[in-house]
Amino acid sequence: MSEIHESISVDVPFERVPELAERFLASITTKNGEAVIPLSVEVGDLVVEREARLAIVPTRRYWGYEIMDIGWEAQGGGPYPSFKGTLCAEQETLRTCRLDLDGEYAPPGSIAGAAFDAMMGHHIAQAVARRLLERLRTAFEGALVS
Numbered sequence: 001m002s003e004i005h006e007s008i009s010v011d012v013p014f015e016r017v018p019e020l021a022e023r024f025l026a027s028i029t030t031k032n033g034e035a036v037i038p039l040s041v042e043v044g045d046l047v048v049e050r051e052a053r054l055a056i057v058p059t060r061r062y063w064g065y066e067i068m069d070i071g072w073e074a075q076g077g078g079p080y081p082s083f084k085g086t087l088c089a090e091q092e093t094l095r096t097c098r099l100d101l102d103g104e105y106a107p108p109g110s111i112a113g114a115a116f117d118a119m120m121g122h123h124i125a126q127a128v129a130r131r132l133l134e135r136l137r138t139a140f141e142g143a144l145v146s
Helices: 014-027 110-145
Strands: 002-010 036-043 046-062 065-074 083-091 097-105
Touching: 002 083, 002 110, 014 046, 014 065, 014 083, 014 097, 014 110, 036 110, 065 097, 097 110
Parallel strands: none
Antiparallel strands: 002 097, 036 046, 046 065, 065 083, 083 097
């Protein structure tokens, strides 16, 4: 298993994050009821992009924290890992929070997949997670402005 840990600050109150995540998922839900998002990363001159089914489910709340399960998997399968983890909103100020994305994935393809992950795959996975957090920040902050 390979682990991913990414964080980003967001200009929204932490307690609004589950509601904003629900709105975001609704905005990307297809006719068949799946939340589908293009996940992409640039590797040199190459752009790797794949549509993935995304799930974000609120699970628990503590003072100053909102914790949700998050996961995604490539739509249509293929040699792409599935990710499972948590998305935690932690209060920074009354109007800002930090989103922490933590989880893991199993590189596909046994030994060859593990070798690719060690050389380049993990870097790609980290970049995809960072891009997803940036997209969530844009959507969450935009929802509060409108």
